[in-house]
Amino acid sequence: EAGVTQFPSHSVIEKGQTVTLRCDPISGHDNLYWYRRVMGKEIKFLLHFVKESKQDESGMPNNRFLAERTGGTYSTLKVQPAELEDSGVYFCASSPGGQETQYFGPGTRLLVL
């Protein structure tokens, strides 16, 4: 069974540009989460999808971040326009319905210059 995959693995962009991160959850997992780790600090929750619906987006830092989950399958996280403080590692995780354990992808390392 394939794990959670994320694309790209690395992205280097300039301040003001747009970047879109993609996450493909484990097949059949209804729950999809986005987290990020900034500058070696704690991994912080961004938002949670249940199928295509946003269950909790309390961790989204501001309106420059937009997450979507088309058809309840893969998800994208767009940052527009990117700022220096957005640099970090963005993790995606998924879990089956009713299960506590979240399975993480390898992360996307974003560097905004």
Next chain:
Amino acid sequence: AQSVAQPEDQVNVAEGNPLTVKCTYSVSGNPYLFWYVQYPNRGLQFLLKYITGDNLVKGSYGFEAEFNKSQTSFHLKKPSALVSDSALYFCAVRGLFSGGYNKLIFGAGTRLAVHP
């Protein structure tokens, strides 16, 4: 507010010795607790979890963790460390409040270095 603390930035252990990575938490109600490990250039891998039942939980790669409600701790342990255990370890608790029911709250991470 719910929180997780990992008081040590780094733990150094000689190969073959027992290791402990500390974690304490603050949460209302009964906690769901997790340990994840991140190897270099890899994603987070699930190690083990405590939901209910026996306070000693066994997980992957010979790791175990002990839930201590009175001390609000969930320390990760292994009887005999391997060099290959060197990695970054994260403790997490599942949020219990409405609107954040399933999100994980992480500690800052502890880097484990096992020396030959």
